[in-house]
Amino acid sequence: MSEFACGKINDIVPYVPGEQPRDRCYIKLNTNENPYYSSERARAYITERVLKDLRLYSDPGCGPLVRAIAQYYGVEEQNVLVTNGSDEALAFCFQAYAKDGVCFADVTYGFYDVFAHMYDCPAEHIALRDDFTIDPADYFAKGKTIVVAEPNAQTGIAMGADALRSIIANNPRNIVVVDQAYADFSVHNAIPLIKEFKNLVVVNTFSKSRSLAGARVGYVIADAALIADLNKVKYSFHPYNVNTVSMLLAKGAIEDDDYFKSTVAKIKAAREKLARGLKGMGFDVLPSSANFVLARTSAVDGGKLCGRLKSQGILVRHFPGGRIDDYVRITVGTDEEVCKLLETVKKITESAE
Numbered sequence: 370m371s372e373f374a375c376g377k378i379n380d381i382v383p384y385v386p387g388e389q390p391r392d393r394c395y396i397k398l399n400t401n402e403n404p405y406y407s408s409e410r411a412r413a414y415i416t417e418r419v420l421k422d423l424r425l426y427s428d429p430g431c432g433p434l435v436r437a438i439a440q441y442y443g444v445e446e447q448n449v450l451v452t453n454g455s456d457e458a459l460a461f462c463f464q465a466y467a468k469d470g471v472c473f474a475d476v477t478y479g480f481y482d483v484f485a486h487m488y489d490c491p492a493e494h495i496a497l498r499d500d501f502t503i504d505p506a507d508y509f510a511k512g513k514t515i516v517v518a519e520p521n522a523q524t525g526i527a528m529g530a531d532a533l534r535s536i537i538a539n540n541p542r543n544i545v546v547v548d549q550a551y552a553d554f555s556v557h558n559a560i561p562l563i564k565e566f567k568n569l570v571v572v573n574t575f576s577k578s579r580s581l582a583g584a585r586v587g588y589v590i591a592d593a594a595l596i597a598d599l600n601k602v603k604y605s606f607h608p609y610n611v612n613t614v615s616m617l618l619a620k621g622a623i624e625d626d627d628y629f630k631s632t633v634a635k636i637k638a639a640r641e642k643l644a645r646g647l648k649g650m651g652f653d654v655l656p657s658s659a660n661f662v663l664a665r666t667s668a669v670d671g672g673k674l675c676g677r678l679k680s681q682g683i684l685v686r687h688f689p690g691g692r693i694d695d696y697v698r699i700t701v702g703t704d705e706e707v708c709k710l711l712e713t714v715k716k717i718t719e720s721a722e
């Protein structure tokens with residue numbers, strides 16, 4: 370660190386992304402990426418012509434993609450804002466709405482804490498119950514901005530449509546940000562609620578369910594007045610926030626609904642197989658509505674299991690030092706990857722006994 374950085378940058382503890390090692394070919398089940406390739410139809414949009422015309426700035430309003438998203442969800446174009454990954458959408462929300470205070474679960478997406486620090490937002494952590502479920506009543510009438518991931522990050526547990534609605538309805542004077550990074554693997558989606566609730570910001574991503582993590586495209590769906598707020602933040606930071614290539618890939622991905630549905634269905638089926646396999650080996654497995662499971666075994670602790678899997682060529686994620694220190698988070702891969710993971714875990718846990 371240099372002597373020139375301001376105090377906040379000296380103090381901040383940045384977000385730690387899951388590792389993306391290039392030293393060998395791993396089975397990568399550590400960052401909740403999609404195991405299936407991006408849509409072929411999406412890739413076909415990236416023509417020579419598009420590449421030549423990268424001399425031009427991207428469309429700051431992301432028009433073609435905004436229209437595709439609006440049409441897909443049956444909302445108006447002014448209800449949609451496209452961002453550089455949903456992390457950028459979340460950053461805009463913290464800047465626009467969280468300065469007077471924000472709250473979120475003690476076990477959830479680690480970036481919320483980093484944003485709170487970065488943008489000077491006093492943050493309150495609301496403890497999940499012992500079984501890692503959310504008590505919606507803990508979030509009623511908080512008098513501050515609320516951020517919830519539904520399904521929740523790290524646990525994979527969904528609170529369900531009724532509980533989510535009750536949180537939004539019980540905070541009419543405050544913004545409720547619903548991070549839907551994993552909603553496509555669940556059974557409900559908050560987007561239709563934006564017509565009813567003017568305080569609801571729904572944050573979505575192409576990274577997980579639409580196989581475009583490397584393209585960096587997210588989007589917000591909310592009441593038009595809220596989209597106008599967030600656009601003010603965007604145009605005060607980075608007007609050309611989404612590049613032309615990524616915009617076209619995302620447009621193609623949302624148009625290719627058959628591919629999306631078939632890959633999501635395969636991942637959901639593999640999730641059940643993974644959970645069943647782990648339970649069969651004596652693991653505790655939290656009930657997941659996402660594309661990962663959080664699981665622990667009494668045979669090996671979470672950190673060790675993660676390290677041993679890595680030495681066998683499989684990456685999973687471990688979150689040390691907090692309430693989920695005993696656990697590993699395993700992304701749902703292809704059927705073959707799930708089989709290989711289960712086989713390897715079996716060997717490791719048997720040799721640990």
Ligand SMILES: *Cc1c(COP(=O)(O)O)cnc(C)c1O
Pocket residue numbers: 401453454455456457478518522548550573574575576582585586587
């Ligand atoms: C992966 C993830 C994100 C970030 O997604 P990007 O769109 O790739 O920036 C946001 N929130 C949660 C809960 C996530 O798991």
